[in-house]
Amino acid sequence: MKNILEALDVKKVYKIGRIEVAALQGVSIRMREGEFVSITGPSGCGKSTLLHILGGLAKPSSGQVIIDGEEISSVKDSARTDIRRRKIGFVFQRYNLLPTLTAGGNLQIAREIFGNGDRDDSHVQEVLKLLGLEKKVQHKPSEMSGGEQQRVAIARAVINKPAILLADEPTGNLDTENSHLVLSMLQELNRTFGQSIIMITHNPEAASVGNRLVEMRDGRIVPHERDVSFNRREDTIYI
Amino acid sequence: MRQSLVVANVLARPMRTLATVLAIAMEVVLILLVVGLTRGMVNENAKRLEGVGADIVLQPPGSSFLLASSTAAMPEKVAELLAGIEGVSSVSPVMVQLNVQGGVGLIYGIDLDSFTRVTRGFTFLQGRAFQAPYEMIVDDIHANSKKLQVGQVAEFLNHSFRVTGIFEHGKGSRVFLPLRTVQELTGTPGKVSLMFIKCDSPEEIPPVVARLKEKLKGYTILPMNDFVSQVSSASNNLVALRYFLNTVIFIATVVGFFAIFLAMYTAITERTREIGILKALGASKQFVLAVFVKESLLLCAAGLIGGVALSFAGKWLLGRVLPSLQVELSTDWMVKAGLIALLSSSLGGLYPALRAARQDPVDALAYE
Numbered sequence: 271m272k273n274i275l276e277a278l279d280v281k282k283v284y285k286i287g288r289i290e291v292a293a294l295q296g297v298s299i300r301m302r303e304g305e306f307v308s309i310t311g312p313s314g315c316g317k318s319t320l321l322h323i324l325g326g327l328a329k330p331s332s333g334q335v336i337i338d339g340e341e342i343s344s345v346k347d348s349a350r351t352d353i354r355r356r357k358i359g360f361v362f363q364r365y366n367l368l369p370t371l372t373a374g375g376n377l378q379i380a381r382e383i384f385g386n387g388d389r390d391d392s393h394v395q396e397v398l399k400l401l402g403l404e405k406k407v408q409h410k411p412s413e414m415s416g417g418e419q420q421r422v423a424i425a426r427a428v429i430n431k432p433a434i435l436l437a438d439e440p441t442g443n444l445d446t447e448n449s450h451l452v453l454s455m456l457q458e459l460n461r462t463f464g465q466s467i468i469m470i471t472h473n474p475e476a477a478s479v480g481n482r483l484v485e486m487r488d489g490r491i492v493p494h495e496r497d498v499s500f501n502r503r504e505d506t507i508y509i
Numbered sequence: 510m511r512q513s514l515v516v517a518n519v520l521a522r523p524m525r526t527l528a529t530v531l532a533i534a535m536e537v538v539l540i541l542l543v544v545g546l547t548r549g550m551v552n553e554n555a556k557r558l559e560g561v562g563a564d565i566v567l568q569p570p571g572s573s574f575l576l577a578s579s580t581a582a583m584p585e586k587v588a589e590l591l592a593g594i595e596g597v598s599s600v601s602p603v604m605v606q607l608n609v610q611g612g613v614g615l616i617y618g619i620d621l622d623s624f625t626r627v628t629r630g631f632t633f634l635q636g637r638a639f640q641a642p643y644e645m646i647v648d649d650i651h652a653n654s655k656k657l658q659v660g661q662v663a664e665f666l667n668h669s670f671r672v673t674g675i676f677e678h679g680k681g682s683r684v685f686l687p688l689r690t691v692q693e694l695t696g697t698p699g700k701v702s703l704m705f706i707k708c709d710s711p712e713e714i715p716p717v718v719a720r721l722k723e724k725l726k727g728y729t730i731l732p733m734n735d736f737v738s739q740v741s742s743a744s745n746n747l748v749a750l751r752y753f754l755n756t757v758i759f760i761a762t763v764v765g766f767f768a769i770f771l772a773m774y775t776a777i778t779e780r781t782r783e784i785g786i787l788k789a790l791g792a793s794k795q796f797v798l799a800v801f802v803k804e805s806l807l808l809c810a811a812g813l814i815g816g817v818a819l820s821f822a823g824k825w826l827l828g829r830v831l832p833s834l835q836v837e838l839s840t841d842w843m844v845k846a847g848l849i850a851l852l853s854s855s856l857g858g859l860y861p862a863l864r865a866a867r868q869d870p871v872d873a874l875a876y877e
């Protein structure tokens with residue numbers, strides 16, 4: 271299986287006035303196509319920062335990120351945006367649906383941005399069905415429960431068949447039942463469609479859903495790893 | 510069903526949308542009504558001149574087409590000379606005075622007999638023509654808007670004149686006084702500002718103009734049609750009027766600019782998270798920019814339509830309240846007002862849209 275993502279010695283320093291915060295102090299990670307990686311770690315250890323950099327939302331201070339063969343850390347903003355558009359799907363803790371659009375509108379705009387807005391939407395129907403959302407197409411975010419909103423957000427993230435789905439605590443705002451639902455959907459996407467996923471989570475149950483668990487602390491990856499299903503230690507390089 | 514983000518955003522804040530659209534509409538109304546009023550005034554003036562029914566207008570050297578600041582005058586006796594010219598059937602000397610009491614307008618001092626011969630007379634709706642030195646006649650529109658009736662007294666040239674008759678409008682001026690009285694009161698006995706000339710037949714007009722030009726060097730001698738169009742274009746090109754119109758248009762443009770600017774500026778703040786979401790979905794700067802520019806343009810288009818509709822309503826209302834005011838809404842000015850609104854909206858929306866496009870996605874997503 272090919273590498274879908276590779277990060278090499280990624281560092282990120284935030285400057286707040288004169289103070290420098292080293293949010294990432296050299297993270298390297300390699301991920302194969304079809305893997306479902308869970309990242310855990312205490313609050314403030316740099317998980318979100320890492321995810322933003324892996325998805326091309328932010329630029330690392332140093333280091334390299336290669337997504338599906340394309341280097342995204344050193345390119346211009348516009349090129350990074352373009353790679354993000356073609357290769358990445360994001361899911362956030364706060365759902366982040368566009369509030370003025372319906373569920374269907376939220377999916378549609380993702381397709382428009384992708385440049386697919388006018389194509390036939392059989393794929394959209396398929397995704398909606400998978401996520402149990404057929405009846406919610408005309409609903410606005412304010413008319414949906416948190417669990418429903420998060421499922422729409424997942425649908426929106428995968429609608430353009432991204433190379434990688436990046437989820438930042440997708441169950442963080444959900445009750446147990448909805449957490450279950452969302453996690454099993456992510457698992458389904460991974461198993462049925464071979465969707466590569468990286469998921470940040472606090473929740474131990476959520477962490478066990480993936481097939482590899484990465485632990486972070488103080489801007490670094492902790493050098494012991496439980497590979498849930500494959501036991502491939504060599505996939506992660508420790509620095 | 511396809512849903513447009515731009516339309517959805519506009520509908521999501523109905524009060525803000527309404528206020529912005531109304532502000533743009535006011536911009537359009539301001540331009541259309543003020544331009545329409547001045548054009549209506551000028552054209553109405555032209556129509557009234559045509560209504561005199563003269564064939565040729567003669568003015569002394571150095572007089573203006575507008576007659577408003579006419580200091581130049583010619584001897585009344587010139588009329589006798591003109592009457593002897595071949596092809597001329599009658600001549601009427603007129604003293605034109607600018608009146609600024611209770612609105613700006615022109616007063617004609619006329620010799621009733623010769624004026625009647627040139628113009629085939631007044632149609633009196635009430636009363637009769639003036640006979641005594643301090644009598645006057647006014648047209649129905651003037652009488653209506655000043656609430657004047659036959660027998661009442663009005664002030665002109667710092668003197669009181671009694672209204673003896675109200676005539677149907679369209680005879681050059683709205684107010685006529687006896688020529689002698691005007692000459693006396695202005696201290697210019699025996700002088701007049703223009704002559705209306707009637708020819709034996711329309712075919713005689715060009716040869717008569719030629720003969721007059723030969724006899725009266727330096728005088729302005731124009732067939733009525735040319736005179737009317739010169740008056741109109743001269744009024745349209747009045748420096749003061751241009752200044753006034755440009756000022757109004759400028760203020761209207763600024764109103765439109767700020768309406769859109771404020772609406773869009775508050776919108777980007779309010780929608781910071783949404784901008785972050787769009788960017789996380791891979792939207793380019795141009796995409797985000799377009800979302801906001803399109804919203805400005807949508808508001809502008811709605812404002813334009815509303816503005817044109819309100820202008821028609823305003824014209825109708827003005828016609829009822831102030832019948833002496835003529836408003837002319839022309840298509841070319843609707844297009845111009847549209848372009849002006851478009852310009853102010855684009856400029857007003859541009860900076861907010863650029864700011865939105867430049868937002869850092871991570872910061873935008875973290876925005877509360």
Ligand SMILES: Nc1ncnc2c1ncn2[C@@H]1O[C@H](COP(=O)(O)OP(=O)(O)O)[C@@H](O)[C@H]1O
Nearest residue numbers: 284286291293312313314315316317318319320
């Ligand atoms: N925009 C920012 N500016 C300054 N410091 C930041 C910023 N974002 C995150 N940090 C800091 O970087 C560290 C890592 O943050 P984050 O990646 O959000 O951690 P986690 O997601 O694991 O909770 C924290 O110390 C946080 O305060």
Ligand SMILES: [Mg+2]
Nearest residue numbers: 317318319438
């Ligand atoms: Mg975080």
